Amino acid sequence: MNEVVVDIKNVKKSFRTKKAVNDLSLSVSRGKITGILGPNGAGKSTMIRMLMGIMIPDSGEVIYHLDSHEKIPRSRIGFLPEERGLYKNEKVMDVILYLADLKDYDKEKAKQRALDLLVRFGLEGHEKSKIEELSKGMAQKVQFIGAIIHEPEFLILDEPFSGLDPVSQDVFKEEIQALADNGTAILLSAHQMNIVERLCDEIFLIHKGEKVVYDTVNNIKEQFSNYKCVLVNTDTTYPFNEDERVERVEVEGNQTTIHFHQDVHPLSYIRSFPDDLHWDELHIDRKSLHDIFVSIAKGEGS
């Protein structure tokens, strides 16, 4: 069942004459990862600030459905801001316990959770290290732990993967997925489309403060993404493009990519290949979310 944790309804926010967010509505549900995407300046941070109560919308509403009398129930929300920053002279455990205390979370529980989380993030034994002694990636892990230490029901992650190496990115991905599997509602802003594609259930794509797409990843791929078929080491003289199902053909090195028109499934086309057509590898794929994002952001639509 879809259990909505927060509804954003028709919010608008302008800075002088600049419309940063124009009439946007969005819901985030328990156990779901919702990606908020958009090119630089699209209005993502402004949306996040309104969710956190750091900014008040000019019109529209942010409505939390958490068991709290506060309009913005901060102790139930976790936030990893885009701007990283922890008290450099403080020790790892002290910083985490301080953040837990800000959310009124029990100190003993926080200590135990912190120890467990430090192990999960490969930071065991660093409880007494000062933040300044940590690498950037390690400090980011501590900040992530600080954002989830109080078991938030709603978690906002603003660019959690920036500056992380691929191994650390994987650790973050696993933890984010595990939190969602445990029922946390997650709003994720990220520019790494390959990660977003695999991690998010739904995507809210905005551009210049306006909604472009709000749907499940599968529906978006269905709606915007045609199939393509890649043949490795095939006969490039074969007239692949002499078929009305084919939109265009690209040859790059030993790869021949056949792009199909919307709604064409390539299987029937592939079955029509002559038996003696050689190829070493054949891949059927859809356009990636990256391709879709770029074409939408450039205003090319589908």
Ligand SMILES: Nc1ncnc2c1ncn2[C@@H]1O[C@H](COP(=O)(O)OP(=O)(O)OP(=O)(O)O)[C@@H](O)[C@H]1O
């Ligand atoms: N405090 C502010 N004063 C004036 N203009 C602002 C302010 N904050 C944001 N803006 C403007 O509002 C628009 C949306 O900015 P916002 O920071 O929300 O975008 P974003 O999608 O988070 O971008 P990025 O991916 O670059 O972080 C931009 O045109 C920005 O210049």
